[in-house]
Amino acid sequence: MTTSNSPDVDVLIVGLGPTGLISALALAQQGLSVRGLTRWHWLANSPRAHITNQRAMEVYRDLGIEEDATKQGTPWDLMGDTPVAVSMAGEEIARIQTWGTGYLRRGDYVQASPCPLLDIPQPYIEPVILNAAAHAGAKFMFNTEYLSYTELDDRVVVACRDEITGHEYEVSARYLIGADGAGSQIAEQLELAMHGHMARAGQAYIRFRGDLSAYLDTRPSVLNWFVNPAGAFGEIGLGSLRNVRPWDDWMCGFGFDMSKGELKMSNEEATQKVRAIVGDPTFDPEIVDIMIWYVNQQYASEYGRGRVFCGGDAVHRHPPSSGLGLNTCVQDAHNLAWKIAYHLKGYAGSGLVDTYTAERAPVGKQIVERANQSRLDYQRLRDALAVPGSKDPAADGLAKVKAPTPEGAAARKALREALELKDYEFNAEGVELNQRYASDAVIVDADAQPEVFVRDPQLFVQATTRPGAKLPHAWLVGKNKKKISTLDVVGKGRFTLLTGLSGTKWAAAAERLNLPFLQVVVIDTPGAQDLYANWQRVREIDEAGALLVRPDGFVAWRQSQDESTVDEAEAALRDVLARILDRPDMRGRSH
Numbered sequence: 001m002t003t004s005n006s007p008d009v010d011v012l013i014v015g016l017g018p019t020g021l022i023s024a025l026a027l028a029q030q031g032l033s034v035r036g037l038t039r040w041h042w043l044a045n046s047p048r049a050h051i052t053n054q055r056a057m058e059v060y061r062d063l064g065i066e067e068d069a070t071k072q073g074t075p076w077d078l079m080g081d082t083p084v085a086v087s088m089a090g091e092e093i094a095r096i097q098t099w100g101t102g103y104l105r106r107g108d109y110v111q112a113s114p115c116p117l118l119d120i121p122q123p124y125i126e127p128v129i130l131n132a133a134a135h136a137g138a139k140f141m142f143n144t145e146y147l148s149y150t151e152l153d154d155r156v157v158v159a160c161r162d163e164i165t166g167h168e169y170e171v172s173a174r175y176l177i178g179a180d181g182a183g184s185q186i187a188e189q190l191e192l193a194m195h196g197h198m199a200r201a202g203q204a205y206i207r208f209r210g211d212l213s214a215y216l217d218t219r220p221s222v223l224n225w226f227v228n229p230a231g232a233f234g235e236i237g238l239g240s241l242r243n244v245r246p247w248d249d250w251m252c253g254f255g256f257d258m259s260k261g262e263l264k265m266s267n268e269e270a271t272q273k274v275r276a277i278v279g280d281p282t283f284d285p286e287i288v289d290i291m292i293w294y295v296n297q298q299y300a301s302e303y304g305r306g307r308v309f310c311g312g313d314a315v316h317r318h319p320p321s322s323g324l325g326l327n328t329c330v331q332d333a334h335n336l337a338w339k340i341a342y343h344l345k346g347y348a349g350s351g352l353v354d355t356y357t358a359e360r361a362p363v364g365k366q367i368v369e370r371a372n373q374s375r376l377d378y379q380r381l382r383d384a385l386a387v388p389g390s391k392d393p394a395a396d397g398l399a400k401v402k403a404p405t406p407e408g409a410a411a412r413k414a415l416r417e418a419l420e421l422k423d424y425e426f427n428a429e430g431v432e433l434n435q436r437y438a439s440d441a442v443i444v445d446a447d448a449q450p451e452v453f454v455r456d457p458q459l460f461v462q463a464t465t466r467p468g469a470k471l472p473h474a475w476l477v478g479k480n481k482k483k484i485s486t487l488d489v490v491g492k493g494r495f496t497l498l499t500g501l502s503g504t505k506w507a508a509a510a511e512r513l514n515l516p517f518l519q520v521v522v523i524d525t526p527g528a529q530d531l532y533a534n535w536q537r538v539r540e541i542d543e544a545g546a547l548l549v550r551p552d553g554f555v556a557w558r559q560s561q562d563e564s565t566v567d568e569a570e571a572a573l574r575d576v577l578a579r580i581l582d583r584p585d586m587r588g589r590s591h
């Protein structure tokens with residue numbers, strides 16, 4: 001069924017968490033009319049996600065909010081000298097250099113991306129994104145409950161309720177994005193196939209204020225682990241102190257036995273728990289909140305269809321271990337937004353939007369499995385410290401790994417191995433940056449062989465220009481002799497044809513196409529000079545070859561050499577764009 005009038009907006013977004021907000025920003029920057037709604041009166045009201053990985057930072061950079069985010073966050077240098085100790089004040093068992101801050105890994109991280117990691121809790125990043133999205137023209141409705149949707153041929157009609165007045169009304173949109181979190185009604189109404197299960201373990205956070213800077217000045221870390229009876233329950237079996245603001249705003253985390261029902265805790269009990277984990281009976285925390293949450297292990301194998309698509313926790317639900325939640329939400333939104341925008345602007349067919357599931361669902365499955373495995377991997381650490389029959393496991397475990405005996409040496413070796421396994425949680429740059437998309441929006445090389453990873457693909461980034469991979473970062477020299485990344489010359493909502501000085505046919509053909517969404521960047525011309533010869537090292541094609549980079553920074557297609565004529569180059573470009581954009585008509589069209 002169709003109706004004669006236009007829909008109210010191009011895109012309606014239900015949910016203003018990271019998924020909804022990034023969707024709103026990216027779509028508004030594309031010039032679409034966007035409306036976002038949330039049932040709450042404001043954005044995130046608890047710290048929740050905080051670790052922001054390099055890929056999410058690259059998305060922020062592309063959307064122009066990296067600088068504002070960085071001003072609000074705790075810098076990379078303060079994130080990762082992470083102790084495993086009996087308490088914050090007590091003896092240390094080990095330290096893990098986390099989030100790439102360690103001397104063994106820092107170089108990998110610096111090489112792979114122009115963006116350092118950042119620790120920025122959700123209540124600080126969400127207003128940054130909202131502000132930018134509103135400036136770009138997105139409109140937002142708070143205190144608004146989503147009720148249901150009806151999909152028609154040319155639109156989606158969404159029923160909402162104003163939570164203040166009780167008034168019920170409808171909003172129509174060309175597309176609906178379900179960014180409504182782990183309890184997504186939209187994913188349910190879409191009947192997206194879900195795999196796994198929810199609420200398999202119980203976790204609690206006590207939010208408190210109190211100055212712990214004395215312990216952090218020499219070993220700054222936003223996450224601190226404690227082998228302590230106060231945090232011993234559950235598959236992690238450690239207490240944690242997670243920083244919100246250096247170093248006087250904290251969350252004290254621990255597992256609880258959910259078979260006994262939901263944890264109830266008085267402020268006095270919370271104070272005692274915090275004192276035990278801090279290791280100072282005189283410490284006087286100001287208890288702000290006690291939060292209960294459950295460990296989920298669930299992902300969707302389809303992210304939407306027709307005019308309705310979901311992203312973020314609506315389609316992947318998992319614990320915070322590995323810090324992948326918000327980061328994956330941001331990338332889902334960044335992937336979906338340009339596809340919807342290109343379709344609505346007439347640049348692409350609807351088949352482009354359908355590639356969203358093929359590209360993002362495998363990533364969602366991978367991160368759900370990774371985050372849950374990261375919790376299970378703590379078993380090795382507990383085994384290394386275990387003393388059978390002990391009445392005081394924390395003290396005895398410490399004594400075991402400090403013993404000047406062959407058994408002590410064996411325990412220390414087991415401890416080191418257990419800590420190395422934690423690299424898959426805390427130094428897994430490959431999990432964060434090695435995504436490879438396979439879909440109709442990517443054209444694999446004609447002679448493509450399966451990719452061989454030379455190092456562990458979970459831990460280490462493998463930079464490549466293979467179609468489906470993220471464009472490698474290399475420092476170039478831009479205008480005014482300023483250092484810029486290859487990532488800075490692509491993106492911003494456009495396709496980019498990247499070639500070198502000798503790729504003259506490609507450059508001429510792309511110029512001749514004169515498409516509003518395609519720019520040409522010739523490396524080594526003013527504004528993009530490869531003075532460090534870094535690009536030459538990573539580009540994997542001849543200088544005269546071409547790379548077609550999508551608006552989200554992923555390589556769509558590459559050709560190793562120049563064509564012999566501009567006409568041939570133009571025909572080749574038309575063909576690949578027609579395939580990628582689901583626009584068969586582009587093949588013959590002359591501009």
Ligand SMILES: Cc1cc2nc3c(=O)[nH]c(=O)nc-3n(C[C@H](O)[C@H](O)[C@H](O)COP(=O)(O)OP(=O)(O)OC[C@H]3O[C@@H](n4cnc5c(N)ncnc54)[C@H](O)[C@@H]3O)c2cc1C
Binds near residue numbers: 144179325329
């Ligand atoms: C304790 C904790 C720690 C975490 N740590 C990290 C971390 O370090 N790094 C990381 O990347 N991730 C972390 N996460 C995960 C991260 O918080 C989530 O992945 C992220 O918030 C999900 O974003 P989202 O936008 O998909 O959904 P949400 O943030 O859950 O937002 C859902 C939105 O939908 C709205 N909504 C839902 N239903 C309706 C309705 N019917 N009507 C109107 N509005 C509705 C809500 O109001 C809200 O605006 C953590 C999570 C928790 C709980």
